[in-house]
Amino acid sequence: MIQRIPILGLAAALAVLATSPASAQMRGHGGPVRALAVTGDGRLAVSGGFDQAAIVWGLDTGTALSVLRFHEGAVNAVAVLPDGRFATASEDGRIALWRLGLPEPERVLEGHAGPVAGLAVSPDGRTLASAAWDGTARLWPLAGGPARVLEGHKGNVNAVAFLPDGRPVTAGSDATVRIWSAAGEPVTSVTLPSALSTLAVAPDGTIAAAGADATVRFIDADGAVRASVELGPAPVIALALSPDGRRLAAAGAGGTVAVIERDTTKILYTLVGPGLPVWSVAWRPDGSELITGGGDRLVRRWDAATGAPIGPLAMPRPADTLAAFHGERGAEVFRACVACHSLKADEGPRAGPTLAGLFGRRIASLPDYRYSEALRRMDIVWTPETVARLFEVGPARYTPGTRMPEQTITSADDRAALVRFLEKATQ
Template sequence: MPGRDNANPGRFWSQRVLMRVSICALGALLLLSRPLWRGAEFEARAEESDAAVTASAAKPDAPKDASAPGGQGDLSLRGHGGPVHSIKLNSAKTRALTGSFDYSMMLWDLSARPPKQIRRFDKHDGWVKAVALHRDGRRALSAGGGDVWLWDLATGEALYRFKGHKAEISALALSPDGKWAASASSDRTVRLWNLETRRAGPVLKGHKGPVNAVAFSADGKTVFTAGYDGTIRSWASAGGAFKRILYRHGFGINAMARLPGKKDLLVFGALDGRALVIDARTGERVHRFKALQGPFLAIALQEKPGLLALSGFEKKGGDIVGFIHVFRLGDWAPIEEYENPRGPIWAMDFGAIGATIYYGGKDDRVTVWQVSPRKEFETIAGPMPRRFEVNGTADQGELQFVRKCSLCHTLTSDGGNRAGPTLYRLFGRRAGTLPGYPYSDTLKNADIIWSAETIELLFGLGPSHYLPGTKMPLQKISDPKKREALIAYLKTASDAKSEDSSRKSDETGKDSSKEQ
């Protein structure tokens, strides 16, 4: 039936074909294999892909990706204080925007060696799950919590804050002319924002669950949305009128993007481990990729030479293993695969000519994978388990700290940028007074001194009740014995005498609760 995938939703292939080919073999493969007919546009794209990869194989001294000259040096983007959930590079691949659980967006210079942090944007009230670069190269958008921020990249000034959503925002999209932005939210709506007048536009309502993805049509006249209700819907961008349900997948859709070109072809990845391409004009399925045993989480596109990347995670032997699959747009042929033993891959974008992929997951940094030429051996640096992952401790207080606090806080005086400030010397400190941290007005104006009694109230009542308006997430601890154990641990671990041991814990994956 058009617009519906009738395959058994529970069926998955148990094995995947691993594509581990050298660049020379890849060039030969692309020369020998011609794309299946999918119209002149796709034929041209496939030929561009063939030519680019074949030229790379035939000329060892050809210019390499500007983001990875010679493949030497650490190209990771280091500076965030929490997992990275959004990545976007400019068209020249010289700048990158990243958004993190640490409530910040960061702008990077990728031409520097190592890459250099240009600016940090940290006024958000929630974790930054989506970022977007404006076509003018001077402005950017970020989604922190339920608000959309418009930024001046040169000065770091917040030009405007668009408010209206009732829950966190999962995705952003810009119209082709750059005049409109669209934000998809867990409040089951998509909102349009006029970037010129800075006025709120239409609100798109109709999804039966959180909306995870949004995209504009090539002409900007239509908005496409997808979410947990398993549907892809289309709307008129002028006025926001609902047009139709384009596709019913049956399982939640996590990511969706419009493919490059004049035709409105949409690719999406879902919770059931399936990814498909559909024609947005008819709702017909164009291609279905081989199913995996875990959800797809992110999509990246490179118009030239014509590449598509899909990422997510699978369970293997009890472990959560992240993956990236790269395909050729011309005929959907698989090009490369990558596995990340450190967990899900939530965000990614291509480097220049598709030779690298910048990706983010549970680590505090963005890692670079060299797609072409593929390295024979790849190592992923960083301590395991991470500071917010349990490491077999028998101390109930430390266990609560790792589970409830360590993702947002450290215990050392040089704790760095986390979603919350360091808890070093917490006891006896007035709330909202640590220099260098952007506290909410609630904490700045709170008449609270942190002690065993006030921390007991914080976790007993929950941050939103004890300090209404705080940026702290809900971390209520109902069990009084667990609260008592956490407070006892914090008394010792946050003390100046314990800084050396706390730093060691931070490096080996045991750290420390949000805004305090």
């Protein structure tokens, strides 16, 4: 696991960039790479992961300059601010503002009552917008002061962006794209056929929106749908427009990224990776490269002119940690957990803590993982009985305040098989 690397500031970072060996596949996250942003000079990228970490990368070298652990949940969104700072937003409902070289946030924005799923910076650089699963978006003055709350969506707000004139745009699971006034008042609402997960806005004000039905739709600033591109069958989960607005990269749960020419709505080429979801995509400012982050836990670089990967062509899936337990019922039950939890201490935390040495350990006691305060206050020791009970009644009831996805195992035989497997695999 990469440890936090203290750096003194931009000069130190650039010194590292000048001397480190190049690598086009950037490895450091312990879980899927959920979010990406690139600095204005194109030299640095910031990524957010399901492992609760944000990483600052030197793009030309593949070097992790700093690994930042502050959030108590997956880092779902990142944004680069005009003054050299950057923002991270998390499942924990908080937004952190960072300055390069500092190991702790310079400022923390709190107010959302649910996971924050998206961030955007206004064209004038004065406002940070956030979209959250509490059904709201918020406009935060970066100079300080209270946020304006945008209300109207019927469900999770998954994405936010700004029109060139400074008006915010939001999209949500209620299948609507909503355009607001600069003051945060609702102006236009467009209802599309399925839930929406991502937005992008071109320099000419055209809005691109996509989600569950695997179709990208181009919408005018007045709310009229002008064109659509079907990408199916997998949902589209991330969009990014090239700096000139002429090409749109659409990343999907099926593991590919389609690059679309906006004027003709033709697919120019498709980036094909290891077959795992591509959660995030960004462009370098000169339009020469695409940067992607996905379920293989890597940040990758691609030639934006040809769609060819930069660096080795080999793109293996992560090793199947359960292969040694083939045929065991408990291992099959655990497959639902393997994306978030490793079994061995040397694999480190993912979205959830490692389960190595689980039995006999007090809840929320690993020193290298950020637990919620609710879990830290509990008096539970993990035993075969307590683990079985967790999945019998569900995490929300057994460990209130957990960020663990709600799931129960209704079969007593399956719970027993899981416990037997964990007793063996976590030693």
